[in-house]
Amino acid sequence: MGIRSMTGFGRAEGRVGPYDVVIEVKSVNHRFLEVSVRLPRDWSFAEMMVRDRVKARLHRGRLDVAVSLAGTGAEAGEVHVDWALVDALVEADRALCEKLGIPFDPRAARQWLTFPGAVLVRPAALSEEEATSSLAGLVDAALDRLVAMREREGDHLARACEGYLDEVEARLRAIRERAPASVAAYRAALMARVSELGLSVDDGRLAQEVALFADRVAIDEELVRLEAHVRAMRGDLGRTEPVGRRLDFLVQEMHREVNTIAAKSQDGEISQHVVEMKALVEKLREQAQNVE
Structure with a gap:
């Protein structure tokens, strides 16, 4: 469970x-x-x-x-007949028959038991x-x-979340592999631009500029935290106690880290992975809102 x-x-x-x-x-x-x-x-x-x-x-x-x-x-109760009311109805019926000059049939008197209030059923106490x-x-x-x-539905939710987390981890691995290449690509683009303009820039100045860029787009910390949130969510999906609020919190934190990566990223390939991760985190949020 x-x-x-x-x-x-x-x-x-x-x-x-x-x-x-x-x-x-x-x-x-x-x-x-x-x-x-x-x-x-x-x-x-x-x-x-x-x-x-x-x-x-x-x-x-x-x-x-x-x-x-x-x-x-009613089957376990008592039937109560208001005999005073029934007697009065029968006498009224007899008087009417005499007035109209027709014979009174005592067998027809039973119809008055259906008169509202004539018979009451009192259920047993x-x-x-x-x-x-x-x-x-x-x-x-x-x-x-x-x-x-709710447990069966929870099992479906857990399997769906596991699938989304697998996809998030795949995107994380791809971003980790791409991150160093994005810095190298920036250095190559910078050198090409300098050459295109015919400028002379010493290697130290170029290395400093590349280092500043690398620091500005560094996402190692965000990736580590995001990976930790994924592990935590996997652990919570296997718990038996209510974890819905905790999952809500983890999804919020995952969303925060993904947005930070998006803001720092200067690489088209990484940006594409981030877009996909945002969609996955949103799906996780929708599922988490259904968890007790």
Whole structure:
């Protein structure tokens, strides 16, 4: 197991007392951990438990936890008939039949059980402790599936980042090989220009000018730091703890070093490598923003 993505989904179904319950957990990118919990009416007592369980498993991302009831719990409840209301309705029906001069059929009286309010279903009592305990198991199951998806996505992110880092290192090697040649090319161009103008310049003065140029375009320190950042990022990609913020920082530092190399470079070939590295670092930044 390595890094995790901040994007995922988990779902769990089960029983909480007389209720069929469905829990869905969705997560997307966010700088910090932000949890939103939606519970059935009268179940607000379980919100803190849900939040605590999420915080124990996750460290970054915007989480939406939705708890819904797939059933009413009626099968475990009691049926209550408002007999006073039903009796009144039956008597009204009888009186109407007498008034209209038609026979009253007692078998038709059952229709009044469908009258609004005549029959109520009272679900069996469910204590907060029982509900919270049962719900906790379902929350854990949904989080298990969410975390599994985030781990799979994290594996994809890590492989993508490794590929980009390979390309960055290839560009770094090419720049290291080219750097000495760029100074030699400057010296040759300078001598050609002096010869073209018919000027006489002593070797000491020429060597001094070349040395100043070499110092001005020296990028050894930037290359060393950039290589160190690449190694650090490779190490972080294999960690199991959250490293998203650290990856964000490393990408920023890599971007800084690449920009410095770009500013110092006077060589066309090196500049081309730098352009490619900027694109690679930007891809790394996009991936790092998805890491927990």
